[in-house]
Amino acid sequence: MKAIIDCNSFYAACERVFKPSLNGKPVVVLSNNDGCIVSRTDEAKALGIKMAGPYYEAKEILEQHKVAVFSSNYHLYGDMSWRVMETLRTLCQHVEVYSVDEAFADLEGIRESAMWNYGLHISKTVEQWTGVPVSVGIAPTKTLAKVANHIAKKNKVATQGTVALLTAGQIREALESTPVQTVWGVGARSAEKLHWLGIDTAWKLRNMSEEWAHKNLGGVVGIRLIKELQGHACIEMKDPLKKKKMIATTRMFGKPVFELAQLKEAIASYTSRAAEKLRRQSGAAGLVHVFVVTNDYPGNEYSYRPATKGLYSILPIATSLTNELIAHASILIEKLYNNGSRYLKAGVMLGNIVPDTSVQYNLFTAPANDNARTLMHVIDNVNFGMRDEMVKFAAAGTKKNWRMRQEYRSMRHTTRWEELYEIS
Ligand SMILES: [Mg+2]
Structure with missing residues (x-):
């Protein structure tokens, strides 16, 4: 079984760790140069603030609802990400860092009956040790684990942030409620084509043949996608020691x-x-x-x-x-x-x-x-x-007039002595 652990509203969550007064309040984080909104808490999403929307367009609604706005603080996010990954490494055998706020893990050796509980244990431990809330999806393949994670994120209260798809019935139910465009590996262009063909859920896609996938979803990649949805693992865990080529x-x-x-x-x-x-x-x-x-x-x-x-x-x-x-x-x-x-x-x-x-x-x-x-x-x-x-x-150079704009950056609490968090 494989798990994907994904931090919830990661950048905004990092800001909240050092400003607990923002818990339960809307928070957004801006991209480089304060251009666009790249992270939103649930409260900000509920206000209708769009992902990747330009900052200046959202300014009015942000001010009106007193939304806390931050410039990207990559020092802080990078260090918090490292803490999350290190915590995962103490809990799981094989951790593959997939992005700054996501990791796959192998749950080899854990009994099926204990699987969901173990997922919950992972999520509780990460939150307790780092302050960052996560969602956990568990399933036989990476693609299905992503589906499980998506459901956990959408239903945080009911699922306690952890969903395990273990039986054929659970997998079917999950896939039936998953819009095809949210499946990992289905791009915007394919999604449009799939909808046009009447394939609007992950379940319908799962039931297509390999020949069909080869023809309609870009050859081998398409076959792999179908097989993963059917529960046959085709996307292996990557070697974490692999070095970058570029x-x-x-x-x-x-x-x-x-x-x-x-x-x-x-x-x-x-x-x-x-x-x-x-x-x-x-x-x-x-x-x-x-x-x-x-x-x-x-x-x-x-x-x-x-x-x-x-x-x-x-x-x-x-x-x-x-x-x-x-x-x-x-x-x-x-x-x-x-x-x-x-x-x-x-x-x-x-x-x-x-x-x-x-x-x-x-x-x-x-x-x-x-x-x-x-x-x-x-x-x-x-x-x-x-x-x-x-x-x-x-x-x-020394002046760096070209340096990017970061008007609302928080302190680099975890990586700079002179910006250390102070408790008074
Ligand atoms: Mg995330």
């Missing part, structure tokens, strides 16, 4: 950027961040890709479809050294830059990642010396232990 850092600017000097600073800063992630998995990158998003139409910079441009370079030798990666990225941004363009966003991606210990050197280039590696190690340690960018490369 590392990216990308951000919106707080306000549009026009100057090359500022763009270069932003790119150097993003490259530093990506290089840090690269070293954390002991990798070296053989490819640097830089991209920018511009909007040169007159008027509101977000009103027309913006354009994306990118360039990459293949490095002669894979490296994990920030200074070398910045050097390559700077050349790319200089080539991409067009005087007069209005830049809204930029990003850096590191690819062709190989283990740092098995980099292929050639006749013309000497391997990075140990001093350079030691320096990176020291910088990473200082920045991790003290504060981000306590030590940084001059290329990343």
